[in-house]
Amino acid sequence: MDQLFTRIPPYDHGLLDVGDGNRIYWDVSGNPEGKPVLSVHGGPGGGGRRGGTTTVFDPEVYRVIRYDQRNCGESLPHAADPAVSLEHNTTEHLIADMERLREHLGIERWMLFGGSWGPTLILAYAERYPERVSEIVLVSLMLSRPEEINWLYRDLGWLLPGPWEAFRDALPEADRGGNLLAAYDRLLSSPDEAVRLKAARDWCTWEDAVIAHEALGHPGAYSDRPDDALVALARICAHYFSNNAWLEDGQLLRDAHRLAGIPGVLIHGRLDLGCPLKSAWELAKAWPDAELKVVDESGHTGSPAMTQAVLETIARFAKN
Numbered sequence: 412m413d414q415l416f417t418r419i420p421p422y423d424h425g426l427l428d429v430g431d432g433n434r435i436y437w438d439v440s441g442n443p444e445g446k447p448v449l450s451v452h453g454g455p456g457g458g459g460r461r462g463g464t465t466t467v468f469d470p471e472v473y474r475v476i477r478y479d480q481r482n483c484g485e486s487l488p489h490a491a492d493p494a495v496s497l498e499h500n501t502t503e504h505l506i507a508d509m510e511r512l513r514e515h516l517g518i519e520r521w522m523l524f525g526g527s528w529g530p531t532l533i534l535a536y537a538e539r540y541p542e543r544v545s546e547i548v549l550v551s552l553m554l555s556r557p558e559e560i561n562w563l564y565r566d567l568g569w570l571l572p573g574p575w576e577a578f579r580d581a582l583p584e585a586d587r588g589g590n591l592l593a594a595y596d597r598l599l600s601s602p603d604e605a606v607r608l609k610a611a612r613d614w615c616t617w618e619d620a621v622i623a624h625e626a627l628g629h630p631g632a633y634s635d636r637p638d639d640a641l642v643a644l645a646r647i648c649a650h651y652f653s654n655n656a657w658l659e660d661g662q663l664l665r666d667a668h669r670l671a672g673i674p675g676v677l678i679h680g681r682l683d684l685g686c687p688l689k690s691a692w693e694l695a696k697a698w699p700d701a702e703l704k705v706v707d708e709s710g711h712t713g714s715p716a717m718t719q720a721v722l723e724t725i726a727r728f729a730k731n
Contacts, residue, residue, distance in 0.1 A: 415465035415722070421477075426487065427515055429508045431499035436485035437478035437512055441470040446545075446729060447518045449476045449509070453527030455656075456647025458484025459640055467721050472729045476521070478512060480505055480532075483643045490646045491639040493600050493607065497650045502657045506536050513543060522728060526550035527686065527711070531656060531663065534694075537673065538666040546728045547675040547701075550721060551711045553686040554663045554694065555656040563685050564592055564652065567621065570684065574620035581613035592653035599646035607642050614645035621685040621711070628712030667697035674731070675701035676724045680709030680717060 424438035436458075448468060452458050458479030468475045481500045482490035490497060509532070513521060522545050523533045530552035537544045553559050568575030579587050586594035598610035618633035634641065651657075659665075675698060679691040688705065695703035704724075709717040 415467060415718070416469050418464055418466045419470050426485075427508075427512055429481070429504075429511055431504070432488065433481050433499060434487045435478055435481060435508055435512070436487075437476060437516075439474060439476050439516070441468060441473045441475040443474060445470075445472050445474040446731075447474045447476060447516075447521040449478070449512075449521050449523050451509075451523060451525030451529040451533050452477075452480065452484075453525065453529045454483065454644055454648060455480060455505075455528045455532075455651045456483045456490065456644040457528070458486065460484075460636070467718070467725050469726070469729060473725075476512070476516065476518075480647075481508065483640070483647060489639065490643040491607075493602050497647065500647065500650065501654075502532065502535055502651075505532055506539055509536050510540060510543070519543075520545045522546045522548070524548045524550075524725075527553060528555070528651075531555040531658075534663045534667075534670075535658065538663065538669045541669050541671075541673060544673050546731060547670070547673060548678070548721070548724055548728070549675065549691075549694075550678045550717070551680060551683055551686055551713070552677060552691050552694070554690045555652070555658055556663075556690070557655050557660055559686070559690060560592070560652045560655060562687070563621070564617075567684060571620055574617055578613060578617035578620075581610070590653065592649050595645070596649040596653045599642065599649055607646075608638055611638075611642040611645035614649070615641060618685075624684070625682070625710035625712050625714075627708060627714035628710050630712075632712055664693060664697050667694060670698050671700060673700055674728070677701055677703045678717060678720045678724065679703065679705055680711060680714065681705055681707045682710040685711050 421438035421440045426434040479486040488495040530549040582594045615633040677691045704720050706717045708714045
């Protein structure tokens with residue numbers, strides 16, 4: 412198996428003013444003259460998780476850009492504060508932020524890498540600015556279609572009835588028969604800190620139940636974060652998914668033709684309950700330049716075989 416690389420500290424970082432009172436955190440590590448790659452985190456709202464000592468990117472080859480999307484991680488202001496409005500935090504805003512960051516760093520074209528929600532944003536950006544993208548690597552992807560959101564937060568209860576009922580019943584009784592995500596969105600914006608934190612814990616407990624079978628991955632990954640980060644993650648997720656990520660139904664598949672000529676690799680676990688393989692399968696059919704790699708042993712949070720597939724892909728694109 413190819414080895415992960417030792418992560419080295421960033422040689423540059425900052426807070427980029429993107430308007431609307433928002434500043435997004437970014438940093439750059441690796442080779443300043445290397446191949447630029449932007450790592451797009453999941454969630455949405457899952458920024459700030461830059462721990463660990465290893466990386467899939469060879470720091471001698473790649474110029475690695477990481478950043479926190481609006482209102483999470485080290486970006487300001489932070490969504491854990493209920494006084495912070497998420498009015499200016501939509502997919503359209505995040506697309507604009509990526510382009511502004513590219514311009515700020517003086518990058519002509521960059522490779523895009525991300526997992527989970529990250530691929531939704533990557534595809535939305537790449538379909539808007541295909542001329543700015545050299546390659547794309549998507550892991551454990553979702554397209555944020557209504558059917559996917561409904562599956563994750565409602566229909567998956569057919570497989571996990573106990574945890575799903577706990578997720579539903581944590582809401583006030585009047586909200587249990589309606590739009591669960593909108594109800595969580597309201598609780599997560601409550602001025603009462605105890606209400607916000609309980610809602611965030613209930614949300615992430617459900618997310619952890621969905622990945623609990625992934626012994627080769629990272630069970631408990633959603634709840635394993637400080638309270639402020641937990642609230643920001645749940646609040647931004649509820650904000651996006653209660654609005655179908657402000658995307659038309661099927662938009663990313665419909666516009667996949669705009670990715671023509673961009674090499675892509677889709678790496679997906681067959682055991683991924685939260686983001687089933689169907690979306691990666693359909694995207695690979697709609698995007699002729701994409702290759703689908705299905706990892707039989709992996710769920711949403713990865714496995715040794717999935718890491719190997721990612722390493723092989725990153726190494727191949729390093730030669731382009």
